[in-house]
Amino acid sequence: MYENTFPNKRFKHTVEFLKQHIDTSQSILDLGIENPLSDILKSHGYTVKNTSGIDLDINTSEIKNSQNEVVTAFEIFEHLLSPFTVLKSIKADKLVASIPMRLWFSSAYRSKTDMRDRHYHEFEDWQFDWLLEKAGWKIIATDKWTNPTKKIGIRPILRWFTPRYYIVYAERYSKSKS
Template sequence: MYEKTFPNKRYKETIQFLEKVAPAPASILDLGVDNPFSKIMREHNYNVTNTRGEDLDLNTESVKNSSAEIVTAFEIFEHLLAPFNVLRDIKASKLVTSVPLRLWFSPAYRSKTDQWDRHYHEFEDWQFDWLLEKSGWKIKERHKWTNPVNKIGIRPLLRTFTPRYYAVYAERKG
């Protein structure tokens, strides 16, 4: 169903992690607009509602007012200037999130055509852990995976064994 090519490998790893840490059925608030992965979660029996594209740096009402059991945020926090604010304001007791990891051999992603499709942060795992803990979350499970590309060169070779994605399951401290 999901091949080992981008973004399908990412989707496969992400849905397997989600099913392991937060099995369906469950109600989910997925940060970000409806997207192909929202559909995959629905196909796996999750009840998914998405945010509407509001700027989550400035407006966290959707997370404050949600009654979802779980908040998911897959490749969202790297786009925010202040992810701490959203993380702090989440009312759900469970969080499943993933971020691209900072790669020492590659610059941060920056789209040349879309001003919103840029990474303000590319985290190292310890930095993302610290952000989660400081905003009130206790990490229960972690998972990293690589994202090889079909190209020739030093960077593509490094991508075959250097983790690119980092997924975390956390629960609200308390």
């Protein structure tokens, strides 16, 4: 089902990580509109509801009103101006989130045609950890993986060795600590 190509490699790692930490009996709110990864999660037995496509920087009502036990956020926080606000609004006690990592040899992604498809943040792993901890999350497990390409050049070679994606499983600190 998966090949070692983008986005299949990313999807494979994401599903494997999720299976290690989240039981299929737990309902998931996935931040962002329905997408191929949410379909893959459903095919693995997960119950997944996606947000409707509202601007989460402005309106977090779907997150605040969710009764889901787990929130997933796969490559979405880099698109938000204020990921802290979204992280604080989550009512679920479990979070699985992944980000594309900031690469020292590559500038931040910016679409020239889609104003919504831009990265306001590209985190290093420690920066994302700090953001999660400040928003009241305790990091339980993490993983990283590379995103090699078959292109020729210095940057494509560096992509074979430099982790591009970072994924975190976190649990909310007890209410008395937040």
